Amino acid sequence: MTAALLLALTAGMLGAVNPCGFALLPAYLSLLVAGTSDTRGAVGRALTAAAGLTVGYVLVFGAFGLALAPLAGWLRPRLPWLTVALGVLLVLAGCWLLAGRRLPAPGWSARAPRLTRSWPSMALFGAAYALASLGCAIAPFLAIVVTSLQAGSTGQGLALFGAYALGMGLVVAVAALGVALVRDGLVARLRVAGALVPRLSGLVLLLAGGYVAWYGWYELRLAAGRRDALHDPVIRVAAQVQRALADAVDRVGPAVLLAALATLLLIALLAKRARRPT
Template sequence: MLAALNPCGFALLPAYLTMLVTDNQPSRLVAVARALKMTAAMTTGFTVVFAVFGLIVAPVASSAQRFLPWFSLLVGLAIFGAGLWLLAGRSITFPKGRPRSGAPITRSVGSMFGFGVSYALASLTCTIAPFLAVVVSAFRADSVLAGSGLFLLYAAGMGLVVGTAALAVALAQQSLIRGARQLGRAVPLSGGGVVLLLVGAYVAYYGWWEIRVLRGAAPGDPIIESAASVQHLLANTTASIGPGGFGLAMIGSLLVVGGAHWVRHLLSRSDASADHAKGR
């Protein structure tokens, strides 16, 4: 669960949640289904990177450690560029010729998988050590079954935090859209260019800070320390809530949406029956 809020990549979470907010105002059921689908794709991309890195790169992890901050730097620059692109009034779409030409890439399953990969690459420096110590060591010391179980729990913890936050945004989407519209057109609704810009700048800066520290620079930095205080607060809150709290929140959200949809379905059937009876 805490991997989703690691110091290196936690700033990417707001960027992901911003992508869930669209200006077409779908029903809550559709918004929740989309949030779950995007979370599953994003979590899969995140865990695939850790699986590949943990099982293939683990033997040389110590020597590769000094290169990991460059992933954060590159991911941050890419997200910063995407923010500039969206703020310029452009959209990010599939190239022509693909089956879903013109569909927003920021909300497709493939792009969410890629976002999860980017999230993992930006997080490697902070999270690969505990991952190797717990999961990969279980593969070596215990059994393949034990290691696989721990890996699935690692993925489930990541997905639980991200999925609960995504459901909260999906349920509050209409209120968020109304609030953004009150701010005027300075806040792009389709893409969250401002958020992507800020997130990309911070992630790139964090990567560059790590590179400088590895080269012998002093670790003190007011920007990093300020962000770390926010990250510590989020991580401590997440740890105190625990998997049980997040699980109940997710199940409760799904029950509320499912119950509301069922009630609307019954009411529509009742109205249709009443209209049919009047017609007779």
């Protein structure tokens, strides 16, 4: 059982950087960076956003594996169109931020309650992340988690589901917390960063959205049997980057990621104490 849990944990970690959806990770981080700045709430904002994205991601995978699998034949050919649409939306959001505007999403409203400031929007983003990733990451999820549930091992299946979610959330939380702390540190030290950081986030969002849309178009060309898609230079370069990220996550392993998360939380705690007036 321990080996199966470790396998599910690793599969969840690699699911965060799967070939179909890995470009959505920097897009997610860009949305986090572009959100309302609150130095005292950097840790809560990052972890809440990471939890929202993870929940949206694994719930879509769970629903697909348990309830929607019979519709897979109908749904799979239509997923690339959803990927293209998601990419276009991200490009538009990136252009909006580059123009110096704030994203008009209720989840990022400064007047929203603290716990909901990023949860709803990130849960929706996690669901979109999962839909874009189904083609590449659903097979390990089905093999590891759903097989146990369908075999009647409910307790083991739920434990594996939790391990998969923990692996996904661990990668996302470390990235989110690191980026949030860097962002708030820059804004606190450099007055110009308050206006510059959202525009840089818009640029990252623009590039990530452009790639996501291109990947969806690539999948549509593959489905149509077009041979030029097999030699797409954009996909080839991105595949090399994705493999490097996946290999790095696999080499690091869950223990190092947990240590990194604990270190970042300690840094945030020490920084918060240092900012307190004496």
